Amino acid sequence: MSKPEFVYTTYIETSADRLWQALTDGDFTERYWFGHRVTSDWKVGSPYKFEKQGAPSIEGKVIASEPFKRLAYSWDSCSPEAQRESTSRVTFDLEPRGKTVKLTVTHDELDERGVTLRNISGGWPMVLSSLKSLLETGQVLMIDPPTVACKEKADA
Amino acid sequence: MRKPEFVYVTYIATTPEKLWEALTSSEFSKRYWFDTEVKSDWKVGSPFALVMNGTTTDVGEILQVDRPRWLSYTFHHVLSEAARKERPTKVTFNLEPHGKLVKLTLTHEDFEDGSVILDGISKGWPAILSSLKSLLESGAALAIPPSALAIEGYDGP
Numbered sequence: 001m002s003k004p005e006f007v008y009t010t011y012i013e014t015s016a017d018r019l020w021q022a023l024t025d026g027d028f029t030e031r032y033w034f035g036h037r038v039t040s041d042w043k044v045g046s047p048y049k050f051e052k053q054g055a056p057s058i059e060g061k062v063i064a065s066e067p068f069k070r071l072a073y074s075w076d077s078c079s080p081e082a083q084r085e086s087t088s089r090v091t092f093d094l095e096p097r098g099k100t101v102k103l104t105v106t107h108d109e110l111d112e113r114g115v116t117l118r119n120i121s122g123g124w125p126m127v128l129s130s131l132k133s134l135l136e137t138g139q140v141l142m143i144d145p146p147t148v149a150c151k152e153k154a155d156a
Numbered sequence: 157m158r159k160p161e162f163v164y165v166t167y168i169a170t171t172p173e174k175l176w177e178a179l180t181s182s183e184f185s186k187r188y189w190f191d192t193e194v195k196s197d198w199k200v201g202s203p204f205a206l207v208m209n210g211t212t213t214d215v216g217e218i219l220q221v222d223r224p225r226w227l228s229y230t231f232h233h234v235l236s237e238a239a240r241k242e243r244p245t246k247v248t249f250n251l252e253p254h255g256k257l258v259k260l261t262l263t264h265e266d267f268e269d270g271s272v273i274l275d276g277i278s279k280g281w282p283a284i285l286s287s288l289k290s291l292l293e294s295g296a297a298l299a300i301p302p303s304a305l306a307i308e309g310y311d312g313p
Binding site: 008009010011012013052081097098100102125126129130132133136137139141142150 | 164165166167168169253254256257272279282283286288290293294296298299300301304
């Protein structure tokens with residue numbers, strides 16, 4: 001049987017290059033991704049990581065990087081409860097549609113009934129709703145995300 | 157095996173009352189739902205219809221009305237003969253306040269195996285709900301060309 005995947009599509013009134021910047025620029029992600037900053041040089045094979053207040057939360061390698069069209073990276077959550085799960089994969093497809101961009105996020109290679117599957121299924125709609133609001137209105141959404149940050153786990 | 161269903165969650169900077177109005181007002185729905193009017197008196201057991209530019213595309217019956225938290229109706233696509241032969245499916249909206257936001261969860265379920273409408277609704281809902289979110293937050297719906305959805309069998313504009 002195939003492994004579970006999570007697919008989410010949203011349409012955003014923006015340009016593909018601005019959306020690309022929003023996905024790859026740490027200053028941008030910190031605003032809509034609930035404090036998580038991303039860093040990478042975005043070359044295929046290069047590492048990337050998300051950090052919240054200096055503590056790593058997500059890390060992996062860049063798998064595909066076609067500016068303004070497609071970005072893919074491997075996904076390892078540094079949450080202790082997800083440590084034994086296999087590395088999953090996230091792909092962003094950006095397609096211009098009239099004055100909007102259709103953004104499709106596919107998170108696959110997930111473990112059946114895993115913690116990561118549960119966390120990302122709740123997390124992506126929050127992150128992508130906030131991203132859409134920021135690009136369209138200049139305001140992020142104030143959501144209390146579930147506690148998936150490694151720092152809080154480490155402190156517990 | 158799990159039955160096919162389509163679930164979509166979005167967070168909108170609005171109030172449950174405004175979102176309820178957007179889901180049940182035909183004037184409102186025309187703006188974000190590809191010129192489609194939602195028609196019903198929103199009482200349990202009453203008929204429900206979607207009317208796009210004067211053509212009825214979907215019909216159903218109101219199953220649950222708990223303003224402004226739960227709204228549910230049966231959903232039967234009637235534009236094609238193949239769809240008409242299928243049994244009605246079920247659409248449920250759940251509105252949950254989250255601070256200054258509303259978490260909207262749409263669940264579309266009870267599809268027959270091999271349903272001919274599953275492809276269309278899976279492509280349609282993200283566009284409709286994206287446009288709804290934009291309209292409530294910015295005052296302007298999205299201008300997504302319906303043909304951009306690439307729904308199988310759709311030959312409209």
